[in-house]
Amino acid sequence: MDTPLLEATALERTDQGQTRLTDFNLRLKAAQIVGLLGVNGAGKSTALALLSGALAPSHGEVRVLGENLHASAKARRHIGLLPERVPLYPQLSVTENLDFAGRLRGLRGPALARARNRVVRQLELGTFQHRLCSRLSRGMAQRAAIAQALIHEPAILILDEPTAGLDPAQAQELRELILHMAAGRAILLASHILDDIEQLCRRVIILNQGRQVAEQDLDSVRSMRLQLSKPPQQDADFLSELPGIAQARAQGNGWYRIEFTGTIEDLSPRLTDWGLQALIPARYDLQALLTERPE
């Protein structure tokens, strides 16, 4: 059960002397959604291209179900990709695009028809299936593109900015869809939109300047905001020294934000000593996680 569906080891991509990604490692298991976070130019797109098989690494390798992704066409059949730009042929209808994607992955005849009908049903594309892709709304086009990525029932789904350009309602709808798709498959999701990562991922990898600077298991970290009336110092160092606290930051007026891996009961006696006034759960501070790791 612990065998990863996808395993990337020491991936590196260098173009014309410029390193776009270096020493990238990843293990993706079934039913796992992993987020890839980074500012523009951090190397997210390069990482996704390498992990989807669209780009070959300069060093390192990607293994999908034990096979080298870049040496085996069979291994690439297990990958479904949603690139950042909707990869549909605008002059073809939704079904024609789906059929082409299916044929590229070896589906033919009745198997192709069954697969197409399945994704049309799954993505609720029935009303639009004969419409030209150039006439679809952004949300529907994104759904059709996801259907295209899913038509061959890949074990691994790679999504690049899936909710970009969608209105809030469409984005939420798509997030729910992604959660639904995660059953039995591994999903790697790159996004600028922190809500996507917060709502969908339990693990996040942070890239900066082509390097993997952090990997955080969001389930193991809980965030709380607390107010102390008698803190021993203004800065948050005294909190950071407590066992089980991964990160602590002072927010002014006696407010602190902590991310901890232990239990709040273990912390309570000390916090009471420092005049605990309030203790409220906070959302994961991905923004801080993203921006506070420049090196």
Place this chain on the structure above:
Amino acid sequence: MIFAIAAREIRGIYVTIMGWAALAVAQLLLAWLLFTQLEVYQKILPELIKARSPLGLGDLVISPTLSSAALLLIILIPLLGMGSLSDEKRSGRIDLLLSSPISPLQLVLGKWLGLLLAILPLLLMLLVMAVTLGLSSAPDSGRIAASFLGLLLLSAMAAAISLWLSALNEQPLAAAAMAWGLLFLLWLLDTTASSSLSVLSLNAHLQGFLRGLVRSSDLIYFIAVVLATLVLTTHRVWRMGGGK
């Protein structure tokens, strides 16, 4: 896989007005050329009979029309093939193609075959025109067949060159302009260049076929150019995928 890509390529060309318009305009031009040649032929026919000239319908109507068709193909094929790979790059769809279980060679062969098959209706219409005209006289079927083989090889070469330049450019029009430039340069080589360069002349190699001669040197010329440009295109696509 190759046929799936070829089928999508044909569909992509003929699902748009541009594909049909290009085909219609080309067909109209060819019909007009044919009837112009036929009109001239009818005017000079009494003099030909009087002079007991061996020149017939094949030499004075069908051959010149097919020669003009060659120029039309050189214009038309880059127009149809200009977006073949450049559009895939510009739209980002190339990532989807490269991440699918197809090799760069399969992708290139599929695209090339699609482009060649898309031009086939025009060649078939030309064949119908030539055969119909030949019915009224004693047709030189061997010459007509050789001419069509020549035009088919020319189409294969123009499609391969268009595809290669489409792989090199992200702008379809730039790809088309470069393909026109290269094809016309090759066409004109026999009129201006030294004998060493005229070996590369497209026109010189095509004329043999249009005269009904199937020479191995002409066959090798077309096949070599097609293979060389397909190899270059495959290498380019391989580089797009990071050289895997």
